[in-house]
Amino acid sequence: MISRPKPQKNRLRRTMMFMNAQKPGLIKDAYIYGSDSIILDLEDAVAENQKDAARFSLYHALKNIDYGNTEVIVRINGLDTPHWQEDIRCVVAGGADGIRIAKCESAKDVKLVEEHVLAAEREFGVEEGRTILMAALESPLGIMNAYEIVTASPRMFGCAISGGDFRKSMHVQIVKGGIEMLAARGQMLLAARAAGVQCFDTMFPNIDDMDGFQAEVMQNREMGFDGKSIVSPKQIRFVHETFAPTKKEIAYAEKLIRSFNEQADAGVGVYTVDGKMVDIPFFEDARRILALAKACGVYEENL
């Protein structure tokens, strides 16, 4: 029996915090920090000879810990390892909300994972289709194939770039301003928006460099990301504040929606608000902003 509510493809995921699934001290209270999602990691955080132990630990954590509203995603080992199939059985049997596919490079990778997830759902009597998926894009090929990856399965809710591996394959280091990953981030965002799924930026590894971290988060928001992978609870607050709509944005969105309703009643399609031309796409975006503001807890009206 899985006690967690059915996972939703579309939900607030400003922060996805990585946790080592092998460390009981970490995963037992992972939810108290208030990140939107946690990613229990069976991949890089777990030593090669502890993969089996991490699964036992993960299974019982999934069964015993009440994670409340925090989404629980598990990062499984790469498809080129001997571990991923048992990872999937463990994750599905334990009732995690979703799986992060490491080093995803093609639609074929997604379909292979999906096939094994479905088999595990049948084996363990879990509702078919319950387990949702996301892809971590860690190579130039993964980025090139982003659109086919995120559209490969109806279970897919989004994709994230993994900066560590990606930068290595591009022969670059982290650069202030992010020019080394600008094209990749942009291409992944285009693919995700074209497919109507969410898009997340890589984690910022230098936990003590708060200035660098904040600059990257602000750029993430300006580029249109839905959220970010994080590695420390102290990174949560800034991301949540930055991704929430500002008072000014909320006020403008309210104004748009009010004026739109009036104009639509009068039979007008395009008009101006504060001297700027607006039409239907503005209205839809205003709705999105108010919905996001509500989800972030900074807006309570019902417009």
Next chain:
Amino acid sequence: MEIQKPALAGTLESTDAQVSVEPFAHGIELSIESSVMNQYGRQIKATVLETLERLGVKNAKIVVIDKGALEFTLKARVECAVFRSVGTSEKNIPWGGLVK
């Protein structure tokens, strides 16, 4: 399950436990060392014995070094040690069956 070779699972980090098992001919011999022995010694013993019974382990020598592990962590470590000793810890684990 029959213990076939010595095996170990878990760590000595805080809130974890290290469990070792080895073959033994005459029933269960359990020794426990814990940082919270006075408060939880009996509970730790009960959890380990229940887990062994569930796995059908009748003969084994077991040493538990507990660092304040929660009950489900202790279970996970005992199970992993037993499956390792039989050489079947990597694949086709009976999640929700023997392991629960």
